[in-house]
Amino acid sequence: MKILVVGAGGIGGYFGARLMETGQDVTFLVRERRKKQLEETGLNVESVHGDVHVKPKLVTVQNPDGHYDLIVLTVKSYQLENAIEDIRPFVSEGSMILPLLNGIAHIDELEQAFSEEQVLGGLCFIETTLDSNGTIIQTSPMHQLVYGERSGEETERILKVKEALSGTKAEFALSENIVQDMWHKYLFITAMSGITASMESAIGPVRELESGKGTIGALLQELVTVMNALDAPIKETIGEEQYAKIMSLAPEMKSSMQRDAEKGQPIEVDHLQGYLLQEAKTRGLAVPVLETIFTKLKLYEISR
Numbered sequence: 001m002k003i004l005v006v007g008a009g010g011i012g013g014y015f016g017a018r019l020m021e022t023g024q025d026v027t028f029l030v031r032e033r034r035k036k037q038l039e040e041t042g043l044n045v046e047s048v049h050g051d052v053h054v055k056p057k058l059v060t061v062q063n064p065d066g067h068y069d070l071i072v073l074t075v076k077s078y079q080l081e082n083a084i085e086d087i088r089p090f091v092s093e094g095s096m097i098l099p100l101l102n103g104i105a106h107i108d109e110l111e112q113a114f115s116e117e118q119v120l121g122g123l124c125f126i127e128t129t130l131d132s133n134g135t136i137i138q139t140s141p142m143h144q145l146v147y148g149e150r151s152g153e154e155t156e157r158i159l160k161v162k163e164a165l166s167g168t169k170a171e172f173a174l175s176e177n178i179v180q181d182m183w184h185k186y187l188f189i190t191a192m193s194g195i196t197a198s199m200e201s202a203i204g205p206v207r208e209l210e211s212g213k214g215t216i217g218a219l220l221q222e223l224v225t226v227m228n229a230l231d232a233p234i235k236e237t238i239g240e241e242q243y244a245k246i247m248s249l250a251p252e253m254k255s256s257m258q259r260d261a262e263k264g265q266p267i268e269v270d271h272l273q274g275y276l277l278q279e280a281k282t283r284g285l286a287v288p289v290l291e292t293i294f295t296k297l298k299l300y301e302i303s304r
Contacts, residue, residue: 001164004029004068004090006083008038008056010128011100012074013136015145017045017052018170027057027068029086035060037134047138049169064089070161072122073099077271080106084113091118096157098122098147102189102268104182104232105275107150120158121178122147123185127256144171148178180233187227187234188242190272191220193257195246197267198296200258204251215289217243222287226280261300269297 001024005016008028019026020043030038035058045052059065068090075083080101091097091114098120099106110119124145128138147165149158158174165172175181192203195216199206206212224239235241257267273294280287 001025001070001160002068003027003164004059004071004087005074006072006087007074008034008043008058009074010130010136010138011124011126012072013043013130014045014047014126014128014138014143015072015074015124015170015172016056017043017054017136018143018168019165020054020056021052021169022167024164027059027065029059029061029090032060032062034134041134044133044135045138046135047143048141049138049143061086061089066090067092068095070164071095071097073097073101075101076266077101077103077106077268078266080109084109088113096120096161098161100124100145101271103186103271103275105271119150120147120161121150121175121182123178123182125185129259144173146173146175146178146181148175148181150179152176152178177233180235183227183232183234184238184242186272187220187223187238188245189255190223190276191216191242192246193255193268194219194273194290194293194297196253196255197258197261197300198293200261202251202258203246203249203253207247207251213247216246219289219293222280222285222290223276226276226283226285226287226290229283229285230279257297261297264304266304267297267301269294269301273297 003026005012006029008030016026016028038056043054043056071087095118097118100122125142127140128136131137149155162174195206196203220239220243227234260267277290277294
């Protein structure tokens with residue numbers, strides 16, 4: 001199976017390197033600057049699950065090299081529009097597109113750009129960063145990529161994907177209910193990123209305040225209400241489960257949105273909090289906590 005990984009950063013670089021370890025045919029679609037760096041240093045991963053050093057196959061949008069069977073999108077939501085145009089030369093009628101973006105709105109954009117059939121469901125749980133030399137640093141136990149047919153079917157093509165992604169040091173998991181999995185992660189990441197980024201604090205100090213715990217609970221309740229109004233396939237108890245999960249996180253835990261904001265980088269507020277806020281307004285739902293958090297994060301974007 002020919003696999004194209006769009007991006008060779010913390011997510012794409014990590015999972016792509018793990019696939020290369022098993023001998024899979026992986027190529028990375030990268031920008032010129034990253035291409036030059038990787039040509040000089042190779043693709044390096046320092047991980048609690050074992051280090052990796054590989055010489056990656058690289059391609060740029062200026063020099064497309066044919067079609068691919070599986071295209072793994074590891075970009076941020078604000079990069080999606082450009083990424084769609086970038087991958088067009090690599091997509092054929094039989095190509096499968098596996099997006100690992102947070103949220104859910106990107107699915108519609110990908111369907112409109114390509115086709116409903118070509119777009120798989122996917123998500124990942126991993127915490128990585130790039131050091132100054134472009135090495136991927138991965139220090140937490142979790143390194144899971146979940147994928148599946150959005151219909152829930154175990155199709156011939158998804159079994160071929162399963163075979164290609166198996167046997168690695170990372171956890172590639174085929175889901176029978178990937179759409180629900182995506183909504184559940186959307187709920188968690190929207191709450192966690194909204195709380196930590198807007199309050200400019202790791203989760204621990206927020207939880208130590210009764211008002212902080214109350215805000216977390218109220219936000220989750222608002223998000224669940226909006227998702228139910230959208231007929232999202234979420235579990236009835238997911239709000240309580242996500243609250244318990246946030247309460248159990250290491251106190252120093254920060255969201256990737258908070259880390260991006262601390263570096264003065266763009267954030268995914270429109271794609272995460274903004275999408276649900278707009279849906280709430282359309283349906284006349286009151287979501288004061290979500291609206292406050294969205295406002296705070298938009299002010300950060302304006303200040304950039």
